Amino acid sequence: MSTTIEGFGSTSLIEVGTNFYLYNSSGVGPSLKYQGADYVAGQFGQWAPIGAEQTASGYEVALKVAGADQYTVWTTDNNGNYVSNLGTVSGTSAALQSIETSFQQDLNGDGTIGPAAPSGPTVVESFGSTSLTEIGTHFYLYGSDGTGPSLKYQGADYVDGQFGQITPIGAEQTANGYEVAWKLPGADQRCEDEKRKGPAAHCAPLCRAAIARSRTATNSGSVTAASRSVARGAGALSSSTTCAGRAESTATRSER
Numbered sequence: 001m002s003t004t005i006e007g008f009g010s011t012s013l014i015e016v017g018t019n020f021y022l023y024n025s026s027g028v029g030p031s032l033k034y035q036g037a038d039y040v041a042g043q044f045g046q047w048a049p050i051g052a053e054q055t056a057s058g059y060e061v062a063l064k065v066a067g068a069d070q071y072t073v074w075t076t077d078n079n080g081n082y083v084s085n086l087g088t089v090s091g092t093s094a095a096l097q098s099i100e101t102s103f104q105q106d107l108n109g110d111g112t113i114g115p116a117a118p119s120g121p122t123v124v125e126s127f128g129s130t131s132l133t134e135i136g137t138h139f140y141l142y143g144s145d146g147t148g149p150s151l152k153y154q155g156a157d158y159v160d161g162q163f164g165q166i167t168p169i170g171a172e173q174t175a176n177g178y179e180v181a182w183k184l185p186g187a188d189q190r191c192e193d194e195k196r197k198g199p200a201a202h203c204a205p206l207c208r209a210a211i212a213r214s215r216t217a218t219n220s221g222s223v224t225a226a227s228r229s230v231a232r233g234a235g236a237l238s239s240s241t242t243c244a245g246r247a248e249s250t251a252t253r254s255e256r
C-alpha cells in the first residue's frame with residue numbers, strides 16, 4: 001500500500017510500507033537512502049520526510065520532527081543517496097523559507113511559500129524634514145517626497161535587532177549626510193538632557209544605556225566609524241565622547 005506524502009512540483013514523495021520513494025510524473029524514481037541503504041520510517045526517531053523535489057544534481061528532501069518546530073533539508077544524489085543536510089532549523093529560518101520556493105510547498109505551515117512578505121511601512125519618527133521609516137526589518141531616511149537611502153552599516157543595510165535591543169528612534173538630514181538617534185528600550189532617557197545641563201557625575205551612570213546620537217558619513221546613509229562604536233556598544237556612547245559632553249570626534253558629537 002502506498003501513501004502520497006506530498007505531490008507539489010515535479011516530484012512526489014511516496015511512502016510504501018516503511019520506505020520512501022521520489023517519483024516523477026511517470027510514477028518512477030529512486031528510494032530515499034542513507035549510507036547506501038533504504039531509509040525507513042522512524043530510523044531517526046520523530047524525524048519524518050514531508051516533501052521532496054528534484055534538482056539538477058539529485059533531490060532535496062525536507063524533514064520535520066513530529067509535534068516540534070524543527071526542520072532540516074537533505075540533499076541527495078540522483079539515486080536518492082543522502083549527501084548533506086541543512087542542519088536543524090526552526091520554521092522561521094530564512095534558509096528554510098527560501099528553500100520553500102524550490103519545493104513549491106509551504107513547509108513550515110505559515111501560509112506562505114517562501115519568505116514572508118515584509119510588513120508595510122511604519123513611520124518611527126517624522127519631525128523635521130526627514131522621516132525615519134521602517135519597512136520589514138530595514139530602516140529608511142525619507143525626505144518630504146518619500147524617497148531617501150536605507151540606513152546602512154559597513155555597506156549593508158542595517159536590520160532591526162542587529163545590535164541587540166538598541167534601535168533607531170529618530171533621524172534628520174544634515175548638510176553632508178544624516179544624524180540618527182538610537183535608544184536602548186527600558187533605559188533612562190535623561191542622559192542627553194542632563195548632558196546639556198552639564199552635571200557629569202549625575203549623568204555618568206546613564207551614559208552606557210541611554211540615547212546615543214550618530215552621524216552618517218555621506219548621503220548614502222552609511223554609519224561612520226565613530227558611530228559604529230555606538231552600535232556595537234548597544235547604547236554606549238563612543239569612546240571619544242564624555243558624558244559631560246566636552247569631547248567630540250569628526251563623526252560623532254555629544255549634544256551639549
